[in-house]
Structures are given as C-alpha cells and as structure tokens.
Amino acid sequence: MEQGTHHILSVLVENKFGVLTRVAGLFARRGYNIFSLAVSPTEDERYSRMTILVDGESAPIEQVTRQLNKLIPVISISELSAADAVERELMLVTIVAGQDARSQATELAAIFEAKILDVGYESMTLMVAGQPEKLDAMTDLLGPFGIVELQRTGRIALPKLSRQSSKLRVVKPGSA
Amino acid sequence: MKLTGAQALIKSLEMEGTEVMFGLPGGAILPVYDPLIESSIRHILVRHEQGAGHMAEGYAHATGRPGVAMVTSGPAATNIVTPLADAYLDSIPLVVITGQVPLSVIGTDAFQECDTIGITMPVTKHNWLVTDPQDIPRIVREAFHVATTGRPGPVLIDFPKDIANQMMDWGWPELVDLPGYKPNLKGHPKQIKDAARLMSEAKRPVIYAGGGILKARAAEALLELAELTGIPVVTTLMARGAFPDRHELCLGMPGMHGNYTAITAIQRSDLLIALGSRFDDRVTGKVDGFAPDAKIIHVDIDPAELGKVRRPDVPIVGDCKNIIERLVKAVVADRAKHDWADISPWMETVRGWQRDFPLQYEQFEDGPLKPQFCIEAIRDHTPTDTIVASGVGQHQMWTSQHWRFDHPYTWVNSGGLGTMGFAIPAAIGAKVGRPDRTVWAIDGDGCFQMTAQELVTASSERIPIKVAILNNAYLGMVRQWQHLFYEERYSEVYLSPDLPDYVKWAEAMGCVAFRVDSPEDVVPTIEKANEIDDRPVVIDFRTDASENVYPMVPVGHSNDDVIVGPPAGEGSR
The missing domain is CATH 3.30.70.1150 (ACT-like. Chain A, domain 2)
Known part of the structure; x- marks a missing residue:
C-alpha cells in the first residue's frame, strides 16, 4: 500500500466474545478493505483496542467510522491519518x-x-x-x-505528539 | 425471588409492557412457552415463523410500539431472518427471541442448532446470546432500549434451553448502561440556524420527507413547518401518511414510480430539505443526475446517513421531531430579521405540473378490470383512517399512488427489502395492534401465495382483516420489466388466474371470500366485505394483466427521463 492512502483507526471496543466478528463483518458487508488489523487488551480489562488500517480508496473514511460507531460494543474511535501517526x-x-x-x-x-x-x-x-x-x-x-x-x-499506532495541539481526534458523533 | 430463566424472560417482557407476541413453539424454546400460560401477554400462534416476524412488524408500524416475536432454534430462526432483514432496512423496532440448543452443546451440530447470532448479525441492530440466567432482565431491558431508541431497528435474543431451566435471583435493572450506544437526538444549534438561513434564500425549495418522520412521531411538526414556510412536501414510500395527501402542499410520492410533479419538483429544486429520508436509489435514480441544482439540508438521527449518498450542505444529526420543532423556531426568528425569497413563482410552476401530469388510468365500462379502479373503490368506501398494508410489486406502487393517505401510521409496507408476501401477516399484526381500525391488505396474487396460510391464524384468532387480491395472474412487476426492457420476452412470470382457486382456498382457511370480474361488481362487493367483522374477508379481483405502473423512471436513468404514461396502444380496453 502506498504511504498516505491508508487511515489508521484506533477502536476501543468492549472485551466480549464476538466483537471481532461484528467489526470484521461490517467491513466485509459494506465493502471496506482492511489492510491490517491488530487486537490487544488495554489497561482496563473491560475493553480491547483494535488498530485497523483501512484502505482509504475503498470507502470514505468518514463513512467507515460512522458505520463502525453504530456497533453497540464500539466505545470510541480515534482516527489518525498516516501523516499524523x-x-x-x-x-x-x-x-x-x-x-x-x-x-x-x-x-x-x-x-x-x-x-x-x-x-x-x-x-x-x-x-x-x-x-x-x-x-x-x-x-x-x-x-x-x-x-x-x-x-x-x-x-x-499512536498519534504524533504535536507541539501545538493534539492531532488525536476522538470520533463519536453519536450512534444510532 | 427465585425464578427459572424461562420465568425471568417472560417477566422481563411483561416489565417492558409487552401486550402481545407472535410466535410458534418448538424444542429449544419449549421451557419458555410453559410460564407463558400464566402470563398477561397474549400469544398469537402463527403458521410459519416468517409470519410471526411480519406480524410483529405490522404491529410496530401501526402502533409505534416494538413488535415482539418468539420462535424456536434452527429452521425457525432462519425462517425469521427475512422479517429481521425487512425490519432492519425499514427501521422497524422488533424484539425477536429465538430458542437455542443448550449452551453445553453449542458448536456440536446438535439437532436444530444453527449459528443464529452469526446469521442475524448483519440484519439486526444488535443481538445477544444469553450465557447466564442472571443476565436475562438486563439483556431484555437493553434489547428493548436498543430497538426503540435512536434509529429504531430489530434486535434478537438467542436463548439456550439450559438457561431457560436454570434458577436466577430476580431483579429488574433501573437503568440501561451501554457505553457504546448514545444516540444524539439534539442537533447542533448553529446548524439549525444555518438551515433556516438556507431556506430563506431558496427560490425552489422542496421538503423531502422520509420514514424518519413517522419513527420520530414528527408528523405534526412537519405540518407546522410546511404551513409556516409554504414549502411543498414530497412523501417517500416509507413516509406515505406522514404529511396528509389532501393538503395543498402535498406533492405525493417521488421516485421510480412516483408522480411527475413530485419527481420533477425535486429535480428542479434549488434546496432539498431531507427530513428522515436516506436518498435511496429508488428515489434518486442515477445519483449523479439527482436534483443537480439543489443544496441539501439533511436531518437524520443516524450520522452514517449524512453524506452516505449525497453530501449535505447542512448536516444535522438528531431526532426529526426535536429538530423540526426547533427549525420552526429558527425560521420564525430568521423571518423577523430577514426578508425571505418569494417562492410563489415556483409554486405556480409546481401547480402547472400537477395540472398537466396527473396520475392516469382509464376504466372502461365493460372492459377488463383495472387494478387502480379497485384500489380507488376500496379507498372511497372505507374510513379515511383505514390502515392499508401491501405486498411488493405493481399492486404496492398502485396502492401508494392511488390511496389517499391523510393520517400517519395508516400505510404498512415493505420498502427497503421489498419482501413479497409481507401484506397478509403485516395486516394481521396491524389489526392486532389497532383493533379499532379497519385494516385492508391490498395484495398481488404472487405475494398472496407466499404467506396466505396466515389467514388461518387470522381466522382462528378472530382477527378480521380484509384482503383484496389484485389477481392479474402474473408476477406483474417482473412482467412489466420484461415487457419494457426484454422486448416482451416473458420468462417465468405467468401464474394463472384460477390455480389456485382463491375463493375456495380462502374459504378453506375460514374466511369469507368473493370473486369480482367486472367493474360494476367492485363497489357492491367491497360493501359486502365491509359488513363482515367477525372473520377475515378475501376478494379475488380479476384484473387486467396488461396494465403497467406509470410514471416510471427506468433503472439507471436520471429522474429527468421519467416516462409519464404508457405509449399509445398499451393496456387493454
């Protein structure tokens, strides 16, 4: 993948069975491409963190995060562009x-x-x-x-620490 | 208090205010049917699990309350997938409970086992597998909350048999705590102000009202906004009745089989105010050519709808009722400060289209029976608040076009998924929810054959719906496409008018049944049907097979290419 065409989503999810299937299933049925995926526990045992590399060509990243946010076990999504991470x-x-x-x-x-x-x-x-x-x-x-x-x-991935303001953008426009 | 899992489930459903559920028992759900005997919940025993799901949908459509259905595992669960998918696309609140094999044998290919959670994941808003009887009240509470709030939708609880038999300590949770689920209802004040500003400048505005108006109980707010601004309203297939058809600002249905004025007003508009609508392909036609000059205000409770198809100039995430009420205030405030553009020339143009391009069909006195004529006759001989359900196809489009929807929650249909066979069970569910109303199912002969067995349910439960079969002996909409786009090469669309014999079949299912062949018998037969109120009635209308649905925007075309009516010579005299 070309540098810069992907987006990094850092997704905090409930640590329950089946959550990975829900996330992966959403990507599959809406035709979004996952370039890579890493899942790991967090400091809080109720949650896991998924780091998902999304092919920016396969769908507008905004649509991906909004659909992802509709999944009940998804707590929050931080979106990083390649340049900011x-x-x-x-x-x-x-x-x-x-x-x-x-x-x-x-x-x-x-x-x-x-x-x-x-x-x-x-x-x-x-x-x-x-x-x-x-x-x-x-x-x-x-x-x-x-x-x-x-x-x-x-x-x-983690956000680059800017000297001015954090580039970390917490995406939670509300679920539906 | 100690309860079994089964008792806890039934009690939880009661706590959520469930009055009625539609279902059919079987092995894995058996334990739950036992405490149902003592429950206040009315259970309606269906003849096929798909019927249970569509009945629950019809109930939800008509009442606004969530529909509840309960079936067993395996094939019963897969049979209810269609209603789940239907409710998912049309945002209908459903709570479906499926039995499951015991937890201890899940994954062993046990008898009547299937991965219900996996199968229904893509067609539910959320689903839960119960793994501890102690979780039952919380899960039921969460399920109803998720189904009915935000953008409504179907949810499913998969209930293993051993969980039903285990004991738990009863307690009802006061609150729902779902950290990942916080629908935003309020909308941004600045965006609402911006929307009013855009409206003030528009010379050719149109309100594009969708099913979200009905889900948000926002019909009154919409009426207020339209009357305040004088902006005309189109109501999509999912929004028929959200704005009264009799109102002078109502332009009716847009889209592939919408009327010319509704389609063209959108096309020529300079501002589209999309309220709870989602730019469905059946409305937009070719997206690139859709309303090319229009700026967009898009209000929806689901943030993912904003910009999914068309990028809005003013996106507003929120509940339609709340947003429209505040928009009304913003309009009043804006008008106090600014002059608004004059839209009277626009309304003149719109009136001209209405005059020049009305819906048309012709019923000849001794010619074949026209389906539109039957629909209008039923419309004119029933109360205005009659609930009408339809299946999917030509009869559905004709009903949406020719019925006059003057009240919200009077139109029950399958919009997004296009589920043939929806009408009969959905009408039954609607009648159960609104026994005070007259309920008609206007069905096609193809659709009727898919779910007719539920008339047995209606007869045995004394649910007196009325059914009009517009029997043209064809899968009519497919025939229409083969007529128009496949050079009249009809492939596998002929059904026969009298195989089955619909009258005998309906009578065998406990209904009163009539057959109508000629125009003069239409009204008298409808009047006879209206007098029967203790059992279902079925009328087999033998209609003209060569009648097609117009206007029509051919698929893949822009709405500018709307075909207003049949070419000379099409249709029979």
Whole structure:
C-alpha cells in the first residue's frame, strides 16, 4: 500500500466474545478493505483496542467510522491519518542460514537492529520491530538467503505528539 | 425471588409492557412457552415463523410500539431472518427471541442448532446470546432500549434451553448502561440556524420527507413547518401518511414510480430539505443526475446517513421531531430579521405540473378490470383512517399512488427489502395492534401465495382483516420489466388466474371470500366485505394483466427521463 492512502483507526471496543466478528463483518458487508488489523487488551480489562488500517480508496473514511460507531460494543474511535501517526510493526522471520551464511545474516540483523531469537543448524529466526517500510526493506534483503517463514503483527499506532495541539481526534458523533 | 430463566424472560417482557407476541413453539424454546400460560401477554400462534416476524412488524408500524416475536432454534430462526432483514432496512423496532440448543452443546451440530447470532448479525441492530440466567432482565431491558431508541431497528435474543431451566435471583435493572450506544437526538444549534438561513434564500425549495418522520412521531411538526414556510412536501414510500395527501402542499410520492410533479419538483429544486429520508436509489435514480441544482439540508438521527449518498450542505444529526420543532423556531426568528425569497413563482410552476401530469388510468365500462379502479373503490368506501398494508410489486406502487393517505401510521409496507408476501401477516399484526381500525391488505396474487396460510391464524384468532387480491395472474412487476426492457420476452412470470382457486382456498382457511370480474361488481362487493367483522374477508379481483405502473423512471436513468404514461396502444380496453 502506498504511504498516505491508508487511515489508521484506533477502536476501543468492549472485551466480549464476538466483537471481532461484528467489526470484521461490517467491513466485509459494506465493502471496506482492511489492510491490517491488530487486537490487544488495554489497561482496563473491560475493553480491547483494535488498530485497523483501512484502505482509504475503498470507502470514505468518514463513512467507515460512522458505520463502525453504530456497533453497540464500539466505545470510541480515534482516527489518525498516516501523516499524523507513529506506526510500528513487529516481524518474525526464519531464514535459511547454515554455517556459511550465518555471519552475513548476523551482520544484516545488526544493521536493522534485529534480534536473533533462535539459531538452528540450517536456519535462523530473527525479530525486527520498526516502521512498516523498514520491515519491507529487511524482507527484501533477506530474500537471497531464502525465507522459510515470515509473520508480521500488523501495525499499531499512536498519534504524533504535536507541539501545538493534539492531532488525536476522538470520533463519536453519536450512534444510532 | 427465585425464578427459572424461562420465568425471568417472560417477566422481563411483561416489565417492558409487552401486550402481545407472535410466535410458534418448538424444542429449544419449549421451557419458555410453559410460564407463558400464566402470563398477561397474549400469544398469537402463527403458521410459519416468517409470519410471526411480519406480524410483529405490522404491529410496530401501526402502533409505534416494538413488535415482539418468539420462535424456536434452527429452521425457525432462519425462517425469521427475512422479517429481521425487512425490519432492519425499514427501521422497524422488533424484539425477536429465538430458542437455542443448550449452551453445553453449542458448536456440536446438535439437532436444530444453527449459528443464529452469526446469521442475524448483519440484519439486526444488535443481538445477544444469553450465557447466564442472571443476565436475562438486563439483556431484555437493553434489547428493548436498543430497538426503540435512536434509529429504531430489530434486535434478537438467542436463548439456550439450559438457561431457560436454570434458577436466577430476580431483579429488574433501573437503568440501561451501554457505553457504546448514545444516540444524539439534539442537533447542533448553529446548524439549525444555518438551515433556516438556507431556506430563506431558496427560490425552489422542496421538503423531502422520509420514514424518519413517522419513527420520530414528527408528523405534526412537519405540518407546522410546511404551513409556516409554504414549502411543498414530497412523501417517500416509507413516509406515505406522514404529511396528509389532501393538503395543498402535498406533492405525493417521488421516485421510480412516483408522480411527475413530485419527481420533477425535486429535480428542479434549488434546496432539498431531507427530513428522515436516506436518498435511496429508488428515489434518486442515477445519483449523479439527482436534483443537480439543489443544496441539501439533511436531518437524520443516524450520522452514517449524512453524506452516505449525497453530501449535505447542512448536516444535522438528531431526532426529526426535536429538530423540526426547533427549525420552526429558527425560521420564525430568521423571518423577523430577514426578508425571505418569494417562492410563489415556483409554486405556480409546481401547480402547472400537477395540472398537466396527473396520475392516469382509464376504466372502461365493460372492459377488463383495472387494478387502480379497485384500489380507488376500496379507498372511497372505507374510513379515511383505514390502515392499508401491501405486498411488493405493481399492486404496492398502485396502492401508494392511488390511496389517499391523510393520517400517519395508516400505510404498512415493505420498502427497503421489498419482501413479497409481507401484506397478509403485516395486516394481521396491524389489526392486532389497532383493533379499532379497519385494516385492508391490498395484495398481488404472487405475494398472496407466499404467506396466505396466515389467514388461518387470522381466522382462528378472530382477527378480521380484509384482503383484496389484485389477481392479474402474473408476477406483474417482473412482467412489466420484461415487457419494457426484454422486448416482451416473458420468462417465468405467468401464474394463472384460477390455480389456485382463491375463493375456495380462502374459504378453506375460514374466511369469507368473493370473486369480482367486472367493474360494476367492485363497489357492491367491497360493501359486502365491509359488513363482515367477525372473520377475515378475501376478494379475488380479476384484473387486467396488461396494465403497467406509470410514471416510471427506468433503472439507471436520471429522474429527468421519467416516462409519464404508457405509449399509445398499451393496456387493454
């Protein structure tokens, strides 16, 4: 996805069974594209937070947030444009790295500030956190080693702290 | 006080003021039907679960109170999905209770198990699976609250059998606490002021009133606004009766089969005041060509409707009654300070369209029976506050066009989902809710065959509705499209006028039944039907199959392309 065409919705929801289905179902039936999704508990056990990357091309973001707000278990939605957010993502990747390649792989890991989580005779598992673009770059450079398995968490995001006023916009125009 | 889950459910429904529920028992819901014997709630035993749902909708349409239906699990739950979807699109408050297999076996493909919560999620405002009998009063309270407040809609409670048998400590919650559900009713004062300003400048304004007027009980407020400003009003299919048809400012129904004046007034307007309407595709036609010169004031309780189809110049989120009442005050205040544009030339133009393009059909004395003639005859021989329900298709459009809706809550129909078979059960539900009113179902022969079995319910429960079948022996609206857009290649639309024999069928279901073939028998038969008040009456009107619904805006076209009437030679003499 091009930088800037997506929106980040940080959605506070009730921590109950079926809420993810309600959210995902809404996106599916209204034709909105989810680019990535991360769900996690919050400091308050009654709630969870979903960080949803929405493809801005698939629907006007305003319509997405208003429809989302109609779901009863959705408590509040903060909308961040890509420019207004700090985003991070975590990646675990297992590459082919036997004796010959191990030192090269370690060098690359150092450049990307990746951690080596596990080492086997023929392979190696790395962990790297960072902006999604950094993860893309590292994936490209690991390609020649041979990628055995790769997993990314999906982005999580918080608003950039502006020196003037917060760009965080709490969207709650009322539900219906 | 200790109660079983089943007792707690029934008691909770009573606490919510439920007078009547429509339903049909079965395995998983059995325990709940036991305490119903002692309950004050009247239960109407339907013949098919879809009937229960539509009856509850008809009841809600006619009374404004939520309709309640209860059925068992599995196939019963899937049978009631259609009414849920119908009520969801038309914003009808329904509370549906479904039985479910015991919690302990959910997920094991048990007998009559289905994922009711999953299946109904897209067609309910919200749904709840009860997992603890202690939660029953709270969930019922929340369900009624969600169904009836904000933008009304259907909700569902899925009730596992073991929950019904477990004991709980009864207590009724004083408050509903749903942190994620806070409908905004009030609207922004500045936007209301801005709306009045826009209205003051408009030279060609039109009020585009939708079903939200009725949901908000805002018909009186609308009348006040229209009379204060002199702005004409169109009433959508969902808003027929929200503004009296007899009023000189009423232009009637817009949209695909609206009248020329209503359609064209919107098209030429410079300001559309959309009140509780949602720019449905059947109203707008091709969106790009819809009311091209109009600025938009859009009032709706659902924020997601504002800008969904057309971006408003003044969006106002709020309850229509509250907003219109405040808009009236804002108009009065604005007029004290500013001169308003003169709209009398506009009204002259509108009157000209009304004069030149009235609805038309012709009933020849010995020619085939015209459906419009039957509808107008019923209209003219019933009280003005008669409730009329319809199915979906040609007969529905003709009824909306030719009936005169002078009172709110007299029109019961399936607008958004277009559910064939809606009329009979919906009319029954309406009659249950308003036994003081005359209730007619104006139905098509295709629709009638889908839900006619509920006339057995009506007969056995002594619910004396009247049914007019406009029997043209076709799936008429489909035939019309094949006539117009498929070069008269009729594919699978012929039904036969006398298979089934509607009179015998109706009689077998405990109704009084008549057949009418010729124009001179129409009024006398209606008068005979009017005299019967102890059982349902069915009249089989044999109507002209070649009659089509006009005006018509062909699908995908702009409303500028409205076809006013049939080409010469169409229709039979």
